[in-house]
Amino acid sequence: GQNIDQPTEMTATEGAIVQINCTYQTSGFNGLFWYQQHAGEAPTFLSYNVLDGLEEKGRFSSFLSRSKGYSYLLLKELQMKDSASYLCAVRERYGNKLVFGAGTILRVKS
Amino acid sequence: DVKVTQSSRYLVKRTGEKVFLECVQDMDHENMFWYRQDPGLGLRLIYFSYDVKMKEKGDIPEGYSVSREKKERFSLILESASTNQTSMYLCASSLMEVNYGYTFGSGTRLTVV
Numbered sequence: 001g002q003n004i005d006q007p008t009e010m011t012a013t014e015g016a017i018v019q020i021n022c023t024y025q026t027s028g029f030n031g032l033f034w035y036q037q038h039a040g041e042a043p044t045f046l047s048y049n050v051l052d053g054l055e056e057k058g059r060f061s062s063f064l065s066r067s068k069g070y071s072y073l074l075l076k077e078l079q080m081k082d083s084a085s086y087l088c089a090v091r092e093r094y095g096n097k098l099v100f101g102a103g104t105i106l107r108v109k110s
Numbered sequence: 111d112v113k114v115t116q117s118s119r120y121l122v123k124r125t126g127e128k129v130f131l132e133c134v135q136d137m138d139h140e141n142m143f144w145y146r147q148d149p150g151l152g153l154r155l156i157y158f159s160y161d162v163k164m165k166e167k168g169d170i171p172e173g174y175s176v177s178r179e180k181k182e183r184f185s186l187i188l189e190s191a192s193t194n195q196t197s198m199y200l201c202a203s204s205l206m207e208v209n210y211g212y213t214f215g216s217g218t219r220l221t222v223v
Binding site for chain 2: 007008031033035043045048050053071087089095096097098099100101102103
């Protein structure tokens with residue numbers, strides 16, 4: 001099975017940088033996903049890491065360390081529209097199931 | 111644009127009713143999934159399917175069943191709705207190789223009274 005931990009809530013200021021951490025304990029691992037979910041909407045895919053290191057995509061970057069069971073999502077130049085829940089999800093070794101953390105609510109203030 | 115469409119945005123049902131939640135995707139995805147989302151618990155997998163007429167239990171299948179008669183459609187059935195099944199239900203689909211992640215529907219907010 002999988003256990004995925006991420007902070008419940010974070011607050012940051014417009015224009016700043018914020019890092020959302022995710023730790024996981026797993027008996028098997030085949031990739032880690034980050035999703036963004038605005039209130040009342042469907043989660044949308046942000047990033048996928050399967051190898052160690054940093055993946056950059058515009059203002060968003062995601063990092064993975066498999067040996068530490070750790071990932072983070074880095075959001076730069078925060079905008080008000082970045083206020084949302086951010087979901088960390090781990091893909092099991094076999095099959096295509098994703099196991100999700102409870103999500104981190106990010107509030108961006110002006 | 112990949113679209114996953116859930117038939118109802120909001121539903122209110124009575125305890126003991128049989129409830130059908132429908133999900134249709136238009137991108138020929140092999141995999142389809144049903145999750146429920148509750149505050150503080152995140153998304154929990156109910157059932158999933160890798161192919162037509164194929165289904166597998168997720169982490170919380172009790173009280174639910176599913177049907178996949180056609181590749182594009184995956185139905186979630188609550189055999190006898192109970193108040194603890196009040197939740198947001200999210201359907202998702204993906205290619206067999208899931209590196210591109212899931213595409214989610216907009217969700218169905220089910221209230222059982």
